[in-house]
Amino acid sequence: MSDITPKQRVLRLFAGERTDRPPCFSGMGNVTTEGLKKFGYKFAALHSNAKMMSDAAASTYKLFGFECGVVPFDLCVEAEALGCEINVYAHLEDILYPTIKKKLIHTEDEMDIRIPSDLAVRGRIPLIKETIGLIKADIGNEVAVGTYVLGPFTLAGQIMELNDLLKLSFKKPDKIGKLLDMLAAAIIIVAKEYEKAGADYITVREMGATSDVLSPRVFKNLILPYLKKIFAELKTNTVLHICGKTNDIAVSMVESGARAISVDQKNDVAETRKKIGNDSLLFGNYDPYNVLVSGTPEKVRETIRKCMDDGVSAVWPGCDIWPTVPPENINAMMDEVKKYRR
Numbered sequence: 001m002s003d004i005t006p007k008q009r010v011l012r013l014f015a016g017e018r019t020d021r022p023p024c025f026s027g028m029g030n031v032t033t034e035g036l037k038k039f040g041y042k043f044a045a046l047h048s049n050a051k052m053m054s055d056a057a058a059s060t061y062k063l064f065g066f067e068c069g070v071v072p073f074d075l076c077v078e079a080e081a082l083g084c085e086i087n088v089y090a091h092l093e094d095i096l097y098p099t100i101k102k103k104l105i106h107t108e109d110e111m112d113i114r115i116p117s118d119l120a121v122r123g124r125i126p127l128i129k130e131t132i133g134l135i136k137a138d139i140g141n142e143v144a145v146g147t148y149v150l151g152p153f154t155l156a157g158q159i160m161e162l163n164d165l166l167k168l169s170f171k172k173p174d175k176i177g178k179l180l181d182m183l184a185a186a187i188i189i190v191a192k193e194y195e196k197a198g199a200d201y202i203t204v205r206e207m208g209a210t211s212d213v214l215s216p217r218v219f220k221n222l223i224l225p226y227l228k229k230i231f232a233e234l235k236t237n238t239v240l241h242i243c244g245k246t247n248d249i250a251v252s253m254v255e256s257g258a259r260a261i262s263v264d265q266k267n268d269v270a271e272t273r274k275k276i277g278n279d280s281l282l283f284g285n286y287d288p289y290n291v292l293v294s295g296t297p298e299k300v301r302e303t304i305r306k307c308m309d310d311g312v313s314a315v316w317p318g319c320d321i322w323p324t325v326p327p328e329n330i331n332a333m334m335d336e337v338k339k340y341r342r
Contacts, residue, residue: 006067010144014237024337025068026204029320033061054134070146074098079158081123105160115288129197144200151206152180184226186310202239210244231257273311283316297332304336
């Protein structure tokens with residue numbers, strides 16, 4: 001089994017089949033400055049150019065053997081398509097991720113919004129579809145190609161003020177529920193477009209619904225129903241990612257219907273594995289900045305070994321990998337994974 005490709009390893013994992021070792025991949029951004037240097041690309045230019053985005057996404061595999069290609073690189077695609085204005089910081093040389101410049105909802109009275117009838121062709125959604133196709137043509141025979149969408153609660157925090165969202169979640173949960181239901185429907189439209197483009201897996205990033213902010217009861221009653229709605233509609237492999245302390249909601253995350261759950265470095269993986277059992281796919285959970293970017297190669301190896309010893313199904317970052325990751329650290333990670341055997 002040692003001669004299987006990274007793509008076969010990932011797809012076998014999703015299918016519940018045995019693999020030789022945990023794959024090392026991600027459902028979130030992992031473009032590196034080393035990859036940008038190879039092409040002479042500026043980070044800000046990637047977000048609006050399919051060829052540049054594809055080249056950058058594929059470069060992490062080509063340079064380091066990281067076992068996937070993933071786009072987009074920012075969290076604004078759905079909000080932009082719904083009508084928000086974004087800033088890609090095109091005039092700056094620094095690595096700055098696009099942000100929302102103008103929200104769609106400014107007051108509680110503006111919350112009754114509708115999904116645009118042409119959502120599937122708005123904003124950068126066609127661009128992301130094109131990019132997925134380019135990555136598939138480039139490295140799709142060797143690695144799995146992934147993409148992501150925001151979860152409903154996280155997307156709500158993009159199109160309206162987060163403080164208002166949190167307050168209303170406690171004071172008027174029915175009103176927030178109506179908004180989340182509409183956003184879930186919008187997310188399904190976008191995710192299905194990515195399925196058509198050939199994505200091998202889709203991660204739903206519901207970062208804002210962390211237990212650091214919402215209680216497990218609120219998560220189960222207000223967030224989980226709309227995640228279930230999304231995963232019930234998707235045909236490809238799916239992953240649910242939530243940031244922060246997720247041990248108390250890990251079982252609910254599995255109940256969402258996602259094929260796998262992804263947890264960050266605050267999660268106690270060994271505890272979560274006990275809670276969800278051995279049959280559920282659990283991805284995580286190294287710190288993508290404080291370990292992979294800022295740590296030593298020895299610290300990286302130690303962390304990656306612990307992830308695997310604690311029971312992850314795949315070695316997977318707690319969030320986006322910051323682009324300035326040192327080559328020696330990502331090489332150390334890949335080497336440690338490749339020589340690992342349970």
